Structure formats: C-alpha cells, structure tokens
Amino acid sequence: xxxxxxxxxxxxxxxxxxxxxxxxxxxxxxxxxxxxxxxxxxxxxxxxxxxxxxxxxxxxxxxxxxxxxxxxxxxxxxxxxxxxxxxxxxxxxxxxxxxxxxxxxxxxxxxxxxxxxxxxxxxxxxxxxxxxxxxxxxxxxxxxxxxxxxxxxxxxxxxxxxxxxxxxxxxxxxxxxxxxxxxxxxxxxxxxxxxxxxxxxxxxxxxxxxxxxxxxxxxxxxxxxxxxxxxxxxxxxxxxxxxxxxxxxxxxxxxxxxxxxx
Amino acid sequence: xxxxxxxxxxxxxxxxxxxxxxxxxxxxxxxxxxxxxxxxxxxxxxxxxxxxxxxxxxxxxxxxxxxxxxxxxxxxxxxxxxxxxxxxxxxxxxxxxxxxxxxxxxxxxxxxxxxxxxxxxxxxxxxxxxxxxxxxxxxxxxxxxxxxxxxxxxxxxxxxxxxxxxxxxxxxxxxxxxxxxxxxxxxxxxxxxxxxxxxxxxxxxxxxxxxxxxxxxxxxxxxxxxxxxxxxxxxxxxxxxxxxxxxxxxx
Amino acid sequence: xxxxxxxxxxxxxxxxxxxxxxxxxxxxxxxxxxxxxxxxxxxxxxxxxxxxxxxxxxxxxxxxxxxxxxxxxxxxxxxxxxxxxxxxxxxxxxxxxxxxxxxxxxxxxxxxxxxxxxxxxxxxxxxxxxxxxxxxxxxxxxxxxxxxxxxxxxxxxxxxxxxxxxxxxxxxxxxxxxxxxxxxxxxxxxxxxxxxxxxxxxxxxxxxxxxxxxxxxxxxxxxxxxxxxxxxxxxxxxxxxxxxxxxxxxxxxxxxxxxxxxxxxxxxxxx
Numbered sequence: 001x002x003x004x005x006x007x008x009x010x011x012x013x014x015x016x017x018x019x020x021x022x023x024x025x026x027x028x029x030x031x032x033x034x035x036x037x038x039x040x041x042x043x044x045x046x047x048x049x050x051x052x053x054x055x056x057x058x059x060x061x062x063x064x065x066x067x068x069x070x071x072x073x074x075x076x077x078x079x080x081x082x083x084x085x086x087x088x089x090x091x092x093x094x095x096x097x098x099x100x101x102x103x104x105x106x107x108x109x110x111x112x113x114x115x116x117x118x119x120x121x122x123x124x125x126x127x128x129x130x131x132x133x134x135x136x137x138x139x140x141x142x143x144x145x146x147x148x149x150x151x152x153x154x155x156x157x158x159x160x161x162x163x164x165x166x167x168x169x170x171x172x173x174x175x176x177x178x179x180x181x182x183x184x185x186x187x188x189x190x191x192x193x194x195x196x197x198x199x200x201x202x203x204x205x206x207x208x209x210x211x212x213x214x215x216x217x218x219x220x221x222x223x224x225x226x227x228x229x230x231x232x233x234x235x236x237x238x239x240x241x242x243x244x245x246x247x248x249x250x251x252x253x254x255x256x257x258x259x260x261x262x
Numbered sequence: 263x264x265x266x267x268x269x270x271x272x273x274x275x276x277x278x279x280x281x282x283x284x285x286x287x288x289x290x291x292x293x294x295x296x297x298x299x300x301x302x303x304x305x306x307x308x309x310x311x312x313x314x315x316x317x318x319x320x321x322x323x324x325x326x327x328x329x330x331x332x333x334x335x336x337x338x339x340x341x342x343x344x345x346x347x348x349x350x351x352x353x354x355x356x357x358x359x360x361x362x363x364x365x366x367x368x369x370x371x372x373x374x375x376x377x378x379x380x381x382x383x384x385x386x387x388x389x390x391x392x393x394x395x396x397x398x399x400x401x402x403x404x405x406x407x408x409x410x411x412x413x414x415x416x417x418x419x420x421x422x423x424x425x426x427x428x429x430x431x432x433x434x435x436x437x438x439x440x441x442x443x444x445x446x447x448x449x450x451x452x453x454x455x456x457x458x459x460x461x462x463x464x465x466x467x468x469x470x471x472x473x474x475x476x477x478x479x480x481x482x483x484x485x486x487x488x489x490x491x492x493x494x495x496x497x498x499x500x501x502x503x504x505x506x507x508x509x510x511x512x513x
Numbered sequence: 514x515x516x517x518x519x520x521x522x523x524x525x526x527x528x529x530x531x532x533x534x535x536x537x538x539x540x541x542x543x544x545x546x547x548x549x550x551x552x553x554x555x556x557x558x559x560x561x562x563x564x565x566x567x568x569x570x571x572x573x574x575x576x577x578x579x580x581x582x583x584x585x586x587x588x589x590x591x592x593x594x595x596x597x598x599x600x601x602x603x604x605x606x607x608x609x610x611x612x613x614x615x616x617x618x619x620x621x622x623x624x625x626x627x628x629x630x631x632x633x634x635x636x637x638x639x640x641x642x643x644x645x646x647x648x649x650x651x652x653x654x655x656x657x658x659x660x661x662x663x664x665x666x667x668x669x670x671x672x673x674x675x676x677x678x679x680x681x682x683x684x685x686x687x688x689x690x691x692x693x694x695x696x697x698x699x700x701x702x703x704x705x706x707x708x709x710x711x712x713x714x715x716x717x718x719x720x721x722x723x724x725x726x727x728x729x730x731x732x733x734x735x736x737x738x739x740x741x742x743x744x745x746x747x748x749x750x751x752x753x754x755x756x757x758x759x760x761x762x763x764x765x766x767x768x769x770x771x772x773x774x775x776x777x778x779x780x781x782x783x784x
Contacts, residue, residue: 051535052767059774066777067622071614084600092596100630104762108638112755117353124312125350128339129364129413132332171781225642225754232634232762237585240627244588247595 013234020212021204024142027134033143037136041144046151049105053098053152054159060097061160064088065167078172082164082179083186089160090187090195096243098153099202102145103235107210110141111231114214115224123215138215142207149203150196190257194250201246202239209235263287264309264421264453269318269328271304278304280477281318289451291444293464295499296474302457303347305474306423309455310344311335322421340368343419347426349406351398357409358394361385364417384412388442404435411439415446422446424456428463436460440467461499465489465511473499485511549742556664557672566670574671575678578635582628582682583689589627590690593618594697611702612709613716615694620721621780624687626773629732632679633765637740640671641761644744645754653745663745671737679733680726687725724780731776732769739765 064085072078114137117123123133161180168174213231217223264286271279278301286292294302307313309320311330320328327338351360361381365372372380385391388408398406407427414422424443428436444467446452458464464471465485473481473488473496481488481496488496489508500508597618598611644667647653656663691713698704704712743761747753 052763056767056770059770063622063770063774063777066774066781067618070781071617087600088596091599092592100766101763104634104766105759108755108759108762112752112759116752116755120348121346121350122352124307125344125346125410125413126352127312127332128310128344129417130336130339130367131363221754222646225646225758228755228758229638229642232638232758233581236631236634237581240585240589240592240631244592247592251595251599 017212021208031135033139037140041140045148057156057159058163061163062167065164069172083182086183087186095198111210111214115217115227118217138211145207146203198246265321267319270316290469291454293468293471294457300474301477342421343414344423345414349410361413368417384416388412422454570670570674582631587693590693594694612712616713619690620725625728628686629769637736641740641744645747648747649749668741675737676733679729683729
C-alpha cells in the first residue's frame with residue numbers, strides 16, 4: 001500500500017496532464033488564438049526571465065571553461081575547449097538550463113496565476129460570459145512559454161559563449177578567436193537539431209504541467225500554495241526524466257540517420 | 263420558465279444533490295436557503311452548465327439543456343447570467359473592460375459607442391460612477407461585488423442566478439443589492455434565483471423561498487407559508503425573526 | 514485594446530525606467546537580506562538550541578526527499594554518460610576515458626548540483642510556502658507574542674537540518690550516479706564491471722569526493738536561507754504565496770549556479 005497509493009496518484013497526474021495537453025491541442029486547432037494575447041505572454045515571460053537566464057547562462061559557460069580546462073589540460077587538447085563547451089551547451093545544458101529557469105520563474109507564476117483565477121471563480125465567470133478559458137487563458141500562455149523558450153535558449157547560448165570566452169582567456173590562456181574558431185568544428189547540424197528538439201520537448205512539458213496544475217486547482221488560497229509546490233516538483237522530476245528520454249531518443253535517431261546516410 | 267427535474271449530482275462518493283425538483287416561473291424571485299455545504303451553489307452551477315449533473319433534467323423554456331456541449335451552452339449562458347460568490351473580476355482588466363467583456367463576446371456586432379453607453383448604464387444601475395478606469399484590486403470589496411453584478415446584467419440575461427450576493431458585505435450595501443435584485447425583476451421581468459443564508463432578505467424580497475438540507479428540498483413556499491412551517495430547520499432559520507416583523511410579513 | 518497600450522508604454526520606457534526600477538528593487542531586497550542573514554547567523558551561534566525541532570526537520574527534509582531525488586538523479590546520470598560518451602568520441606575519438614571523466618563529473622558537479630536543484634523545488638519551495646502561509650495568517654506574529662523567536666524556532670533548525678541532509682543525500686546520490694553510469698558503460702560502451710572501477714580509480718582521488726561534499730554543504734546552506742527569507746517577506750493573499758515561491762525558487766537556482774562557479778574556480782587550485 002505504501003507504494004501503490006503514490007504510484008496511482010502519479011499515474012493519475014500524468015494521465016490528467018496528457019489529457020489536458022490533448023485538450024489544448026484541440027483548442028489550438030479549432031479556435032483562432034488572439035495574436036496580441038500571445039505576444040503579451042511572450043513579452044511578459046521573456047522579460048521576467050531575461051536577467052536570470054542571461055546571468056545563469058554566463059556562469060554555466062564560465063563553469064564549463066574551468067571544469068573542461070582541468071580535464072583537457074592533461075591531454076594537451078586545450079584548443080578544443082570552445083567547441084566542446086559550446087557543443088555541450090547546445091545539446092544538453094542549454095535546453096535543460098532554460099527549462100529549469102523557466103520552471104522556477106514562469107512555471108510557478110503561471111500555475112499560481114491560473115490557480116488564483118480558478119479559486120476566485122474568475123474562470124467560471126469567463127465561461128458564463130461566453131468565453132472559452134482554454135482559448136483565452138490557457139492557449140496563449142502555452143504558446144507563449146514555448147516560443148519564449150526558444151528565444152531564451154538563444155540568449156542563454158550567447159551568454160554561455162561569452163562566459164566561456166572570458167574564463168578561457170583567464171584560466172586557459174586561450175584567445176577569444178581561438179575559442180570561437182573551434183565552435184563550428186564541433187557543433188554540427190544534428191547537435192543543433194537535437195538541442196532544439198530537447199528545448200521543444202522541455203517547454204511543452206513545462207507549459208503543460210503549469211497550465212494543467214493551475215487550471216485544476218481546488219481548495220482556496222491554500223490550494224494555490226499546494227498547486228505551486230506540486231508544479232515545481234512535477235516539472236523538476238519531469239524534466240530530468242524527459243532529459244534522459246530525449247537523449248536516448250536523439251541517440252537512436254542519430255544512429256538511424258547515420259545508417260541511412262552511409 | 264425554468265424547470266429542474268429530479269436533479270442529482272455527485273462528487274466522488276459524496277452525493278451533493280439528491281433529486282431536486284423545482285419550477286421557477288417568469289419574473290419570479292426564488293430564494294434558496296440552507297446551511298453551508300448543502301449544495302446550493304452546486305445547483306446554480308448545474309443550471310449554467312459549469313457542472314454536469316449525474317441524472318435528472320434541466321428545462322429552460324421547455325428545452326432540455328443539461329446534456330448540451332460547451333459550445334451549445336453559449337446560447338444558454340447569454341440568457342442565464344450568474345453572479346458569483348467571489349466578485350470574480352478579471353484582475354488584469356479595468357472595471358470598464360470587465361463590464362464590457364461579456365458584451366463583446368455575446369454581441370460581436372456592437373459598436374464601441376454602444377458598448378460604452380451600455381457599460382455606463384449598467385454601472386449607474388449599481389450606483390457606481392468614476393471607477394471605470396480602476397483595476398479591481400484598487401476598489402473595495404463591496405464595489406467589486408457591484409461591478410460583478412453590473413458585468414452580469416450588461417448582457418441583459420432573462421434569468422439571473424445569484425450565489426450569495428450579500429455575504430461579507432456591510433448592511434448598507436446589502437440593502438442596496440437586495441433592492442437592485444427586486445427592481446430588476448419588477449422592471450425588466452427578469453427571473454432570479456438567489457442563493458443565500460439570509461432569511462431576513464429572503465422574506466423581504468422573495469416571491470417564493472426554497473430550503474435545502476443535505477441535498478434535498480425540505481420546504482418550498484411563499485414567505486407567509488414558510489413563516490407557518492413546522493419543519494425544524496426552517497424554524498431554526500426563522501428564530502432570529504422578531505414577532506413584530508413576523509406579523510408585518512404575515513399581514 | 515488595453516493590453517496593447519500597456520505593452521507599448523512599457524516597451525518605450527524600457528531601458529532607463531526598467532533598469533533603474535530593477536536596480537532599486539534589487540538593492541533594497543539585498544539590504545534586507547543581509548540584515549536577516551546576520552540575525553540568523555547570530556541566532557545560530559547563541560544558545561538555546563532547539564534540538565527537537567532540528568530532528569523533526571531532519572526527518573522531513575532528509576528522509577522525505579531522498580527517494581524522489583535518488584530516483585530523478587539516476588536518470589540524469591544515464592543521460593549524462595550518453596552525452597559524455599558522445600563528446601569524448603568527438604574530441605579524442607575513443608570512449609576509453611569515459612568512466613574516469615564521468616566519475617570525476619559526478620563527484621565534482623553532477624552529484625552536488627543536481628541534488629541542490631532538486632532540493633530547491635522539493636524542500637526550498639515547500640519551506641517557503643510553509644513560512645509564507647504562517648506569515649500571512651499571522652502565525653509568525655502569534656509566535657512572537659508567545660515570546661518564541663521565529664528565527665530560533667523556525668529558521669535555524671531548517672538551516673542546520675538542510676545542510677546535514679544535503680551532505681548525506683549527496684553521498685547517496687554519488688553512489689547512485691556511479692552505479693547507473695557503471696551499468697550504462699557496461700551495456701553501451703563495452704566495459705566490464707571491473708574495468709569501469711579500475712578506470713575510475715585511476716582518475717579520481719578522495720579529494721574529489723569530499724570537495725564535492727563541501728559544495729553540497731554550501732548549497733544546503735543557501736537553499737533554506739533564501740527560502741525562509743522570501744517566506745518571511747510574503748505579501749498577503751493567495752497571490753503573495755505564489756509570488757514569493759516563484760522568487761525563492763529562481764533566486765535559489767541562480768545562487769546555486771553562481772556559488773557553483775565560485776567554488777569550482779576556487780577548488781580548481783586545489784585539485
């Protein structure tokens with residue numbers, strides 16, 4: 001019983017989330033979504049996460065320069081530092097980092113916002129006034145989070161290259177041009193594609209979890225607090241699992257691609 | 263004419279409504295009283311389709327509406343306005359935008375001038391002036407409730423459902439809202455269902471009063487009939503009514 | 514439409530007003546944070562100690578969050594080794610050095626940092642919401658009236674308990690990661706079990722392990738400090754709790770990344 005009850009609860013949550021995602025996709029196909037509402041969401045989300053993403057991107061780039069420097073020095077392979085750390089950012093760290101930052105800032109905020117609208121009956125009122133809340137509230141937020149994620153990924157990537165360059169100059173005695181020149185050698189098309197694919201998966205997960213949890217809040221002000229906590233935990237664990245899954249999937253796809261091209 | 267026939271609603275294993283039957287005729291004010299958690303709000307939410315009943319029928323002017331889809335409910339909600347327990351104003355929109363919200367959805371053909379005229383009219387009706395450009399958190403709770411009322415009546419629904427319209431308000435605003443409910447019915451021939459705890463108001467303005475207990479209808483009648491009722495819970499509700507008032511209403 | 518107008522005016526005023534406003538907000542928050550930090554450290558150093566509270570928190574933080582963290586981190590470990598093998602093949606054309614480097618990465622970065630991130634959302638957010646709810650329902654004021662110091666009663670036990678839990682969880686997390694990396698190496702990179710351990714042994718030193726634990730302790734100190742700070746500064750209303758949780762999760766995540774960078778930089782002289 002100790003394991004079964006939580007397991008059922010988790011399955012229930014996952015199933016509910018997937019059904020909600022289906023509902024969102026149906027809404028997106030069936031109704032026209034107000035473009036201004038999406039733009040407002042993109043603006044809010046990007047502005048809210050701008051500084052956190054930029055600063056964390058910078059420090060991650062710097063961190064990798066320091067860490068890789070220690071390891072590569074042993075092999076005298078310092079010259080590949082730029083390509084290697086950028087490749088790691090594009091393929092893995094960047095998407096994950098953006099997802100973590102967004103889940104903290106936007107995920108928690110969106111679920112709290114929708115949760116408050118739910119418990120104060122604003123969502124019911126909206127339905128009574130002849131508006132579909134899925135179309136008016138959920139869909140713009142969903143699209144906003146996904147589109148902003150790509151914008152922020154680009155920003156985080158630039159900042160991590162900047163951080164990497166600065167630290168590489170400081171600790172590894174590499175000139176910025178040496179650092180940047182190796183990037184195209186190691187960052188190939190499929191790396192970029194797999195990074196973008198991951199970013200898409202993560203942002204869809206994040207957008208689904210926070211809108212789902214927020215939209216289905218019950219139980220007053222306390223319920224909103226619970227929702228935010230559940231969102232934070234579910235996105236964190238979900239991201240790690242999805243990261244494993246997409247890495248695996250990307251590996252399989254890459255192998256197939258290679259097999260086809262050769 | 264709004265008819266509810268043998269309505270049941272369940273949340274999980276808990277049966278909230280156990281076969282309610284009610285009929286409300288044109289222009290009538292029906293008060294639904296009962297203790298907290300007896301399913302009064304659930305009854306209203308079933309009528310406007312926010313919740314779906316397990317069994318039973320809801321007939322709006324002879325048409326069965328409880329099985330409609332979300333899109334088909336659009337028309338029903340244009341006819342049935344609901345005022346929520348919380349003001350439920352949209353936080354990110356101004357008072358003006360809040361009131362205009364339903365108008366723009368239900369009457370897409372309206373010109374901005376017509377919308378403005380209608381919004382001003384409705385805000386006048388609830389005695390609010392000069393708050394159009396404020397955001398909901400900037401005005402008092404009583405004002406928010408009145409804006410919420412204005413938002414609902416803006417689309418001129420023929421049926422109005424009130425979920426505890428006066429809970430948590432000061433006596434002056436309470437009286438104003440009660441007067442407004444009775445004015446609307448008399449002037450526009452609107453049918454109203456009011457969910458409330460307040461026996462005093464109910465006796466004052468209701469045409470008929472229904473009392474719910476544990477999901478069942480235990481009393482239904484005009485105020486004077488109810489005053490003579492022998493049902494224990496109804497007598498509890500009537501306990502705070504003084505002899506003086508009692509004789510005034512009976513006469 | 515109203516949203517459009519607001520969007521426009523914000524965009525026009527962007528550079529100066531926005532930056533200035535942010536700067537003022539950040540500096541006032543920082544000054545309050547340092548007041549709070551100094552008060553907390555003083556309370557931490559002076560008796561009486563709330564031992565019972567500390568044990569309760571240790572149970573809630575350490576015991577309750579270990580399973581979910583170990584579960585998540587096992588997946589993170591597998592993903593990392595796949596990525597690592599990919600990059601190693603790029604650079605030195607062989608997967609021979611993967612176990613050694615992966616083990617180094619686990620001890621130095623992966624174990625402490627991923628654990629800290631998971632602790633932030635599992636423990637930090639919960640702590641923040643709990644204190645925030647106490648703050649807005651005036652329970653914190655009630656404690657003061659009963660002449661109980663909220664700092665001593667609420668914050669210090671959580672602070673100490675999180676540091677200890679974080680260190681212990683990281684030890685378990687390191688072991689879990691290594692185990693899963695071993696499994697992945699054997700299955701995908703044609704290593705034998707012994708071969709993995711031998712390769713790992715050549716690359717790692719005991720120093721790597723305990724410096725990782727130092728990191729874990731630092732992160733364990735950062736998380737409750739920031740979470741409780743935002744918890745105490747929660748504004749009334751349901752929105753307040755949501756907002757303060759958001760702020761605390763984000764501040765925690767950014768602080769962890771920055772602290773990680775600083776520590777890695779410092780430790781790079783010790784390795």
